[in-house]
Amino acid sequence: xxxxxxxxxxxxxxxxxxxSVVAEFVPTSFQPTPSTVYSKLEAANGLKLGxxxxxxxxxxxxxxxxxxxxxxxxxxxxxxxxxxxxIFNDLVIExxxxxxxxxxxxxxxxxxxxxxxxxxxxxxxxxxxxxHCAGCQPCQSNTxxxxxxxxxxxDFSAHHxxxxxxxxHGAAAHSCKIFARxxxxxxxxxxxxxxxxxxxxxxxxxxxxxxxxxxxISTSAWATAAHPI
Numbered sequence: 441x442x443x444x445x446x447x448x449x450x451x452x453x454x455x456x457x458x459x460s461v462v463a464e465f466v467p468t469s470f471q472p473t474p475s476t477v478y479s480k481l482e483a484a485n486g487l488k489l490g491x492x493x494x495x496x497x498x499x500x501x502x503x504x505x506x507x508x509x510x511x512x513x514x515x516x517x518x519x520x521x522x523x524x525x526x527i528f529n530d531l532v533i534e535x536x537x538x539x540x541x542x543x544x545x546x547x548x549x550x551x552x553x554x555x556x557x558x559x560x561x562x563x564x565x566x567x568x569x570x571x572h573c574a575g576c577q578p579c580q581s582n583t584x585x586x587x588x589x590x591x592x593x594x595d596f597s598a599h600h601x602x603x604x605x606x607x608x609h610g611a612a613a614h615s616c617k618i619f620a621r622x623x624x625x626x627x628x629x630x631x632x633x634x635x636x637x638x639x640x641x642x643x644x645x646x647x648x649x650x651x652x653x654x655x656x657i658s659t660s661a662w663a664t665a666a667h668p669i
Contacts, residue, residue, distance in 0.1 A: 459523035491522035614656035
């Protein structure tokens with residue numbers, strides 16, 4: 441479960457029993473610690489008290505650039521009404537009004553072998569495959585876990601994709617043609633991704649999304665993804 445998370449190459453995943461959204465270009469001065477910060481955000485944005493259950497950066501802090509001023513954050517809500525309010529009314533965070541969109545699920549990728557379609561506990565692969573370099577870079581060994589990789593997270597020139605075999609991005613990147621194809625198939629067999637909000641009794645939540653491609657994937661790459669590889 442990773443839409444948005446790589447060009448982000450991130451690690452944030454939503455709890456699917458909640459309603460998750462992404463707040464875009466939030467000032468990095470924002471520090472989402474529980475209780476007081478959550479309640480202040482709810483009050484400032486007209487949200488139900490206690491509706492925000494979790495807030496975290498969409499992109500792992502290790503990928504943040506020095507002096508970065510803005511970042512995307514994932515907000516999880518306990519009810520769809522609050523999530524929809526954030527989507528359609530935006531959120532005010534650190535004095536800035538930021539746009540919000542629904543967090544869209546992605547095809548499952550195994551964190552052990554990096555292949556799509558199964559979870560690590562179901563994986564039949566022997567050796568672990570690094571999400572960053574796929575064991576192709578001069579790390580501690582050719583076969584190593586992601587945690588043991590010595591390649592810099594931000595040095596994409598040293599990243600190598602375990603799925604498409606291209607150097608320049610890792611297995612979690614949205615720029616990967618294998619990921620784009622998997623996502624295209626997934627989206628075209630799902631009804632929930634078609635709508636801007638979380639469908640409810642409110643007619644506007646059934647408004648169809650006008651986005652031509654998911655976040656992090658170019659329109660041309662998305663058009664290419666419509667064709668089998």
